[in-house]
Amino acid sequence: MSDTSVQGEDHVVFREVSKSYGADALAVNRLDLAVRRGEFLTLLGPSGSGKTTALMMLAGFEQPTAGEIEIDGRRIDRVPANKRDIGLVFQNYALFPHMTVAQNLAYPLRVRRTPRDEIDRRVDAMLDLVQLPGLRDRRPDQLSGGQQQRVAVARALIFEPSLVLMDEPLGALDKQLREQMQFELKAIHDRLGVTFVYVTHDQTEALTMSDRVAVFCDGEVQQVAEPRALYDRPETSFVAGFIGENNRLPGVLSARGRVTLDLGQEIAVDAVEGIAPGERVVVSVRPERIRLLDPQGRAEVELSATLREAIYVGDHLRLVLRPDQGDPIVVKAPAETGRAERDAGTEVRLGWAARDGRALKP
Known part of the structure; x- marks a missing residue:
């Protein structure tokens, strides 16, 4: 994986970032937020709070109305999404239905012109990481929801990005599988040391998985803290009511x-x-x-x-x-x-x- 040895320094920085859709629709309001290198940061809030919009601006699928976004000290808010080298996992997994598991995993490497033997090595390593050895020749419709989710995570990690963004990746799973996958994702993060920025509206999910949580409400961050501090010492009435x-x-x-x-x-x-x-x-x-x-x-x-x-x-x-x-x-x-x-x-x-x-x- 990419070098993440300088853990604790700022990896991603939002500076005074706003996003509006017309005069009366302010989705994100002057967001100041720093994501530390190698941490698992969750953007938590109800629907319409601005958390997904913030993630989409970081991914490059939305453009800020104002402000700057930096990755590794380099401004990227005007860089095309396909040039940001970020791993992405979405709720619907976005797997290619006509490709096998191995072909889905190989795709990000093929477009980067990775040698074939290196592709085979990384595919096998990723399947071992997400506990799916032996399933390389199956298509997505032959997998369970949890298995599809693992493949989507593996595909986001296989080209060794230093930053992975996840937008409600467990939302389509049933309660028991969702809880199991929370621990598996956290274990993968701990093993690789990659920076994760994760979006959810589920408070338990955020507290279980995160190093820190940023709580959004009406386009603004109410509080950023470690899970225990967020729960025990909320700074606003909204945070106290939304977290537990x-x-x-x-x-x-x-x-x-x-x-x-x-x-x-x-x-x-x-x-x-x-x-x-x-x-x-x-x-x-x-x-x-x-x-x-x-x-x-x-x-x-x-x-x-x-x-x-x-x-x-x-x-x-x-x-x-x-x-x-x-x-x-x-x-x-x-x-x-x-x-x-x-x-x-x-x-x-x-x-x-x-x-x-x-x-x-x-």
Whole structure:
């Protein structure tokens, strides 16, 4: 593979990149984003958030309205797509149906005039990498969806690009195969050290596979961080709500580290920078961070609530509770939670650590 030994330096850079389709359709707004060499970066967001448009501009299939895109320090936003030497994998795989697996893999090498013996060597090596030895003579319609996906990945890698772009490549697979392929793609990335830029709207997929995740909303990046930091310390209310499930408790920041909730109680929180006392906030708390307190139990933050329903989900109970005021609160409790605490109408006390309540701008 191409030399990716200088891991950590910027491989791809977007500088003030915008893309509009007419006066009222701004798909990407002044994007500043750096992709480190050798990392697995995922562009995550809902439909219409700008993530795929950003990827297509990097691939060369869309032209920026403004700004610059660089690869290895060289501006490429006006370079034709076929001159960028980037590996591409799409949701529909885009395999040639009349060609065998070996012919599909050989195609990028043939157009680069690679010698025949080198082509044969690389095809065999790629089939071993994606765990498809012995299938070189099959056509795409003789393969399962997962096998077709592996062939598409192998074809994107076979000419040894330093950068591979993937647009929802697992979207057509069923849940079990999709989860299996997440781990396989991550293993391939770890083995080769190539830079991956990956687009998905699936939060679990992004958290599972990525070194870092860039969360898009309305054409702008809300936050770029490692998966654990993104989940535990979201910087915006959108990120907190889009990455996993969260409870939202509205209130007012009364002093640094304290919020007076609308339901009348003052609690300790972890507040993001840039919020002044007196401003409205939303306190985000993950359901798995909230626990049911024993009669003598204590926590840094405590609330009383009434159980509305308990749903058995296998490894945990999903409890929906109503505090004295405000919206319902969801708690993920251990499945062995006592019988009495599963009955609707039961009065319970909830508790969590102050650091687990994140005060964000609404």
